[in-house]
Amino acid sequence: MMNYPPLIGFSAICPVNPVADDQIKAAASPVLEQMIVDSGVVRVLGASSAAVAAFLRFLYRCPDDPMEEEEEEALLALAHAYRVPWLKRLAEASVAARLNAERAVDAMKLAALCDAPRLYMACARLAGKDLAAVQASEGWRFAGRHDVAFQLELLQLLHDADQRKERWERVRASQHVYRQLSDAMALLDRIFFDAGEEACAEASPPCELDGGVRRGLEQLMRHFAACGRRTRKPVAACPRCRRAFQLLRLHASVCDLAGGEPCRVPLCSNLKAKMQEEGVDKTWKLLVKKVIRARVMSALANREVPEVVKKSWAKYNSRRTARFR
Numbered sequence: 001m002m003n004y005p006p007l008i009g010f011s012a013i014c015p016v017n018p019v020a021d022d023q024i025k026a027a028a029s030p031v032l033e034q035m036i037v038d039s040g041v042v043r044v045l046g047a048s049s050a051a052v053a054a055f056l057r058f059l060y061r062c063p064d065d066p067m068e069e070e071e072e073e074a075l076l077a078l079a080h081a082y083r084v085p086w087l088k089r090l091a092e093a094s095v096a097a098r099l100n101a102e103r104a105v106d107a108m109k110l111a112a113l114c115d116a117p118r119l120y121m122a123c124a125r126l127a128g129k130d131l132a133a134v135q136a137s138e139g140w141r142f143a144g145r146h147d148v149a150f151q152l153e154l155l156q157l158l159h160d161a162d163q164r165k166e167r168w169e170r171v172r173a174s175q176h177v178y179r180q181l182s183d184a185m186a187l188l189d190r191i192f193f194d195a196g197e198e199a200c201a202e203a204s205p206p207c208e209l210d211g212g213v214r215r216g217l218e219q220l221m222r223h224f225a226a227c228g229r230r231t232r233k234p235v236a237a238c239p240r241c242r243r244a245f246q247l248l249r250l251h252a253s254v255c256d257l258a259g260g261e262p263c264r265v266p267l268c269s270n271l272k273a274k275m276q277e278e279g280v281d282k283t284w285k286l287l288v289k290k291v292i293r294a295r296v297m298s299a300l301a302n303r304e305v306p307e308v309v310k311k312s313w314a315k316y317n318s319r320r321t322a323r324f325r
C-alpha cells in the first residue's frame, strides 16, 4: 500500500486556515517544506497555472482522483521537481498507460529528465515493437532536427536489446540441448537397469513422455552391439555407432556410481579408466559440467515441494497481487 502524506484531505475540514495549508504542502513535499521554512512563500516557476492548479489539487485532495491526459506530463515533472514520490508514481503510470507511437519520443525524453525508469522502458519497448511508427512521429522528426544524440541513444538501446535477446535465445537453446543430453543419460541408466532385472515386475515403470526417445536409444544401443560384429568395421566408420559411443562416453563421464558398485551401462568402467589414463580435452570437460548442471536443475525442478512451502508461497503471492491491484 502507498504511504500517502498524513495531512492530505485536511483542507477539506479547514480550507481557509493558512497554517494548515502550509502544513499540507510541507507534509507532501520536502522541497515545498524547505521553501516554506526559508521564506514562507512558494514560487512554482516554469509551469503553467493550469499545471500548478492540478498539482495542488492532487496535494490537497484524495490522490485517487482521475488524472486528465493533458495534465499528466506536467504533474510528472512537478512531482519529480518537488519530490512527491506517490504523485510521481501515479503520473508515470498514467503517461505509460496512454502511451502510443506519436507520444513515445516526448514521453521518453520526459522520463529521462524526470528519472522515471518504468516510463522510459515502456517507451523503449514500444519503439522496439514498432520503430517505423515512432520514426513517423512528429517527436522523432523534431529530435532529428534538434536532438540527434537522442535518436542515436534510442537506436543504440534497441540494438543492445536485440543483441541481449539473441544472446538469451542462444543460451536457452544450448540449455535445452544439455537438458536433452541429461535426460538421455537418465534413460540410458533406466534401459540397462531394466535389461539387467530378471523379474519384470521389479523393472522401473515406463514413462509415457520419454517412450519415443527411449525406443530410439534402445535401437541405437542394439545397433551398436550388433554393428561391429556384423560389419567388422571400427566404431569411427559408422555414424550411428559413433553417436552411440559418444553417449556411452558421456555416461561414463557423468556416472557417479561408487567404485565398488558395478554399473550396468556397457563400457562404463572401461571408458572411465581410459579417460582417467589419457585425460580429456577442455571442450569435453565443459560439456560434462553443463550436462551435470542440467541434471541437477532438472532434479530441483521436479522435486516434490513440501506442503508448508506451497502454503507460504500461496500466501506470499496473494499478498503481492493485492499490493499491485
Ligand SMILES: [Zn+2]
Pocket: 223, 224, 227, 228, 238, 239, 240, 241, 242
Ligand atoms: Zn554401426
Ligand SMILES: [Zn+2]
Pocket: 251, 252, 255, 256, 257, 263, 264, 265, 268, 269
Ligand atoms: Zn556407469
